[in-house]
Amino acid sequence: MCGAPSRRAFLRGSAAAGVATALPVLGVSACAGETETEAAPASPVPVTPNASAPGGGRTANGYGHTAADYTRTGLTPGTVQQWEDGFRTAGQNDDPDVFEWWYSDFTGDDGTVVSFTLSTRLDDGFVPEPGEARRRPKSAVLVTDPDGTGHGGVQDYDWAEFSGSTDRCDVRLGPYTFTGDLKTYRMKGQSGDVGVDLTLTSLVRPFRPGTGVIYFGDTDHHFGWLCAVPSGTATGTVTVRGKQRAFTGHGYHDHNWGNRPFPYGVAHWRWGRGSVGPYAVIGADLHLREEYGSATVPVFLVDDTKNGERLVGAYDTRTVTATESAPVPYDDPAYPRDYYSKVHWAYRDGADRADFTFTDTDRRIVSRQYLTDPTPTQAQRSALDELGIDEIWYTRYATDNDLTLALSSVRASGSGTGTLEAAQFGLGDAPPRTGGSASP
Incomplete structure (x- = not known):
């Protein structure tokens, strides 16, 4: 999900220690035997899901994976197209x-983020109910120095300053451009004292869980996610206060979109990304609202970036x-609850097992x-009250991360x-305040 709110990334130190010797990597199939490959640009038919598409067996409250789901979204199983x-x-x-947003983050070898x-x-x-006044494009470009000093920020624009292609990633907003072809991306632009010119080259193929689209119940309301570059190498330059410096490191890019604000369908989500030696890991867990079956929608991705597997x-x-655990006090007094500081993803498929745990540190990004701020409009307040x-x-x-792989390969x-990260649309499922740390 990474990239929804503006924020200062803090991803330094991604190289891990203590990785056990691995057997030769042979490759493990994705869910339901799917793999993803890149394809040349294709005619962007059904870019927007079509609720009237023929066929039954559509998936609700989870990522689509049936033939009807692929027909509905105009996608091809096992292939990600530009x-x-x-x-x-x-x-x-x-x-x-x-x-909709296009997000990328970069961790430099020198600690720049x-x-x-x-x-x-x-x-x-x-x-909810953002209204026409909030229907404006924005950029969030932030650079964090190795010592933690942050630069840049968020800026909004008129629509005359925005353009986006429907057949590939080619987004232009004010002074910024975000372009790519599923293998190589370039993010470029400068505003004020901060400028970037970075190229991201993928080390592994894109990841899309099924169709990558979740439909809420039997409605046309949906949320989509594409992880175009789960892990890649990054090169280029960063400019801060007129001083340009070379950048080398690693990066990531995903893409998110939807046609109804999250509070109407999502209760909360946890989303994490990390690395352990050559292994890049992504874990996600969306919890939908009660009217959508209180469904959970997980994702677990492990890539061997050394071998591209x-x-x-x-x-x-x-x-x-x-599984969320270890509730601890939140360090912002405005937050009235504790929060779960640990999330453990467990993968079990026959004899194959994998476990990955994210544990929060005291470094809040x-x-x-x-x-x-500003105070909600009456329409927003009414929507919040109705949604509870x-x-x-x-x-x-x-975070600190721990990974164990026990796979056939x-x-x-x-x-x-x-x-x-945690996104919470209502605090009803947050742990009660205890005043101290405790594990359930």
Whole structure:
């Protein structure tokens, strides 16, 4: 999900220590036997899901994976095409409820961190009833120096300054461009004292869990996610206060979109990304609202970046679970609850097993409470009351990570670092305040 709110990334130290010797990597199939490959640009037919597409057996409250789901979204099983990283909501952009963003972050070998996001909405779908006034594109370009000093920020624009292609990733907003072809991307631009010119080259193939689209119940309301570059190498330059410096390191790029704000369908989510030696890991766990079956929608991805092999690419609740634990006091007094500081993803498929745990550190990257400034409009307040939502928060921490792989192709274990985020649309499922640390 990474990239919805603006924030200062803190991803330094991604190289891990203590990785056990691994057997030769042979490759493990993705969920339901799927793999992803890149394809040349194709005619972007059904870029927007079509509710009237023929066929039964559609998936609700989870990532689509049936033939009917692929027909509905105009996608091809096992193949990611360039248009999928294009402007997916172009035909609905006049609807204030629609949102979309393209996100990338970079961790430099010297500890410099860059976060680069271009969005079609100021609130990225985090608030209900945003209204026409919030229907504006924005950029969030932030550079964090090795000593933790941050530069850059968020800026909004007029629509005359935005353009997006529907057949590939080619987004232009004010002084910024975000372009790529599923293998190589370039993020470029300067505003004020901060400028970047970075090239991201993927080390592994894109990842899309099934169709990558979740439909809520029997409605047309949906949320989509494409992980175009799960892990890649990064080179280029960063400019801060007129001083340009070379940049080398690693990076990531994903793409998110939807046609109704998150509070209507999502209760909360946890999302994390980290590395342990040559292994890049992504874990996600969306919890939907009660009216959508209180469904959980997990994702667990493990890539061997050294050999370019996908070891695990799962999104089925029968093989992947995510468990939150270790409630601790939140360090912002405005937050009235404790929060779960640890999330453990477990993958079980026959004899294959994989475990990955994110544990928050005391390095909070960002914390944002939505709908506090400015005061919610009457429409927003009515929507919040009807939904039973008290507060909306987004938080991201730097983490320590532990990985154990016991697969037919590889056995390894070790520790590393990463980031873990929580998006909470109402605090009803947050742990009660205890005043101290405790594990359930």
